[in-house]
Amino acid sequence: MNSSNRKIQEITGNLRLIWKEPLLFVFILAIFYFLLVFVVFPIFQVFKTSLIIDKQLNFSNYLAVFSKRYYYQPFFNSMLLGVYTATIGTIIGFVFSYALTRTPMPFKNFFRMTVTFPIISPPFVVALSAILLLGRAGSLNSFLTKIIGDYTIYGLGGLIIVETIAYAPTAFLVLYGILQAIDPSLEEASMDLGASRAKVFYTITLPLATPGIASAWLLVFIQSMADFGNPMVISGNFRVLSVQAFLQITGMYDLSRGSTLAMLLFIPTIVAFFLQKYWVSRKSYVTVTGKPTGATIKQLEWYIKLPVYFCCIIFTAIVFLFYGTIVHGSFQTLWGVNPTLTLKHYVEMYQVGKDYLIDSLVLSSIATPIAGIIGIFISFLVIRKKFIGRGVMEFISMLTFAVPGTVVGIGYILAFNQKTIFLPFVMTGTAWIIIILLIFRNMPVGIRSGIAALQQIDPSIEEASTDLGADSSTTFRRITLPMIAPAFFSGLAYNFVKAMTAISAVIFVVSGKWNLITIAILGFVDNSMYAQAAAMCNLLIVIVLIALGIIQLAVNRIGKGVRTIDIVA
């Protein structure tokens, strides 16, 4: 009885505090409203639609999951692909992060930049490059056919290669942070007590890193499941959920079946997300506060160093090969036939894709700052303020990151295709639906980096401000914001990159009036205009790099040097 009394007192107490600051109260309500309309409602719509066949409530979609091939096959395929990619990707990520934190490898910065590069590149660049290299007209095709006989890049094998290159960097970033954060005196103590290098690794380093490894695995798994761009290009006959859902909705107009496929995609990813966030990260003894404790690097035996260096060099070479091919391919007159260098593809690409480029820039530039501001505000509320539903707010705002873009995209067209009680107008076909989609898709990253930055600020600093008479918004403006500026900008950078390279969700909401550069690239690929596609990819990469460079300059001006790429770990 007492505890529930206390609970009520706590809640009313919190309400009273909030009531004293009406502006804050309004903001909290507004954010809840937006989250409800633009996050919960669309996802709910997908769920609802999967239960409706011919305008009637019907569970038969789900009952058919195990019997109908068009359901269980893509599901099984996506899961298989996810497991392969996650496993190989995590191994590569671990080898790299071990090399960079525990060995005296030279040129560490170079290797680190190379391994994180795929994160900022558009999602299907690697697939496109794979076609240029290993496709039927690929430059390595004849060479490889001599060695391994006939093969095709389209299908599971090709997808594994491509997705591993694309997503191993995610695993790397997580594991790099973990290995850096392990207190070096633990490994020293182990050695001090007589353990050999191998024993130190098996009894200390590995056990402490295991939750991080599980985290990395789950994150790569989620990314692989949600991947749309790469499978669109090279899945061939290997059907995966993301592509199938898209085809059902946009090609066959079978909303019911498409929604069911989307739900089949949703369930494993949300389970993996939960496992990662609420179970694995709780078991960790290592707190990644963002401040590396400076692991001491000691001399290693050659039989450890060489294989590790070798792996890193091979992977780096592959990254260079793939991205170099994109550049090279864009300048060749006709890939595989006429290798003379030309700029005509760029000209053509510009003529055809100019509008797409402008649309992308405009929409991303609008969405990014809004996402950044809302994101930082939510992280401030979640960390510093107490109110009912705080946990719910945090959870919902993370949801759009966990949920595959395909599901969100479908949800948006289902939700906003007609007037609803939430919005008095139809949003599909407008620029707004794209902007809002971009905002809510990428907001979680800004929130995570905001939360991380805020957790590092001693609350007593803000308390001092309040003590001297400032209200919440003044404290936020004058004290908190300047201190978290670097995290804010790195969140902006990531948001912009993701907005410019978005495809899996936005492909559902583009229209005749508003279109995106990534869709254009996909269009080129569909028409086998690979050189033009490559040219456009290069342009996109260059734009992203310029934007990152600008934001990094701004960050350097404002705060201490922060890595521009801030990954959600």
Add this chain to the structure above:
Amino acid sequence: MKQNYLVLKNLEKIFGSGKESVKAVDKVNLEVKEGELVTLLGPSGCGKTTALRMISGFELPTSGKIFIDGEDVTTTPPNQRPTTMVFQNYALFPHMNVYQNIAYGLKIHRMAEKDIRQRTEAIMDLVGLKGLNNRSPAQLSGGQQQRVSLARSLIMEPKVLLLDEPLSNLDAKMRVSTRLEIRKIQQRVGITSVYVTHDQEEAVTLSDRVVIMNAGKIQQVGTPQEIYAHPVNYFVADFIGKANFLEGRVADILSQEEIEVDIKGVKHKVSIPNNTFSEGDRIFLVIRPESADLEPKKPGAITGLISQVIYLGSRMVYEIEVEKNFLTVEITNPQEHKIYSIGEEVSVILKEKSLHVIPYEEIKK
């Protein structure tokens, strides 16, 4: 009892290169007897931790040698050296409980489970951790964590035990009780130990001998009494305890053990074991606050004005201004003596037996 159990010979460590290089440890020579507890004492950055890490094997010396029980271990990797270290932050393995932490080293050396259990229980008894086998480090207090760290190192029965500021993370009261415990255990087991600290009270109460370091160099090695009563230079005299310094010259050499110095016209006799001064040398007269008495102003003595009076119960601390110098004098049991007030003119009477002389140096304030 072996004399040169741990020997550091011309040990040097240079970090960085060229203009950016830092000599953290500068030609250090030291001989530690078996069973002795020697403390490396000095301010932050003096090189004591670097020296310790070279003994443990976590830093490779730039030049010089390290011998343990006659064996050259300079380049031996840390996991093969007969040393174990108690880390400043304890470095307890968070994923193992107390028992597993302490037994870790023995497990690595593949000792039989039965023997491990016996030894672990015994050491836990010795340091006072009985019954805490299954606790995880996060569930222990600072003092308990420290003891686990000590037990984990002791159980290996190393030839040399190294302790890197093991008390700095404890609160003041714990520090005093824990350091006595450490000393007791060390003497009971008879283990040769090198202890690093910046706290001179700690060093003086714990050690058989103290090694005072500054800027990478050893300033003086000696027992706590030797260091306190006969510091060899300004740094040591100033670092250990409190001291007053008065400039002067050597007036006369009276014998091998006694000299006479001239401080502003007043002559004082000072006893010096093994005098190396000559007549006319510039010197500092080192006067500890307890080595002086106060009397009402009288001729032929150092005279000045009381500028501060601090009552500490068991002692009275007076600050006296003597010609732009400030002397600190402590009178124990003030109720038995005359009590002076600010502004009074007093004479400082030196107790000749506890005076000391060091060479004059330009002091940069």
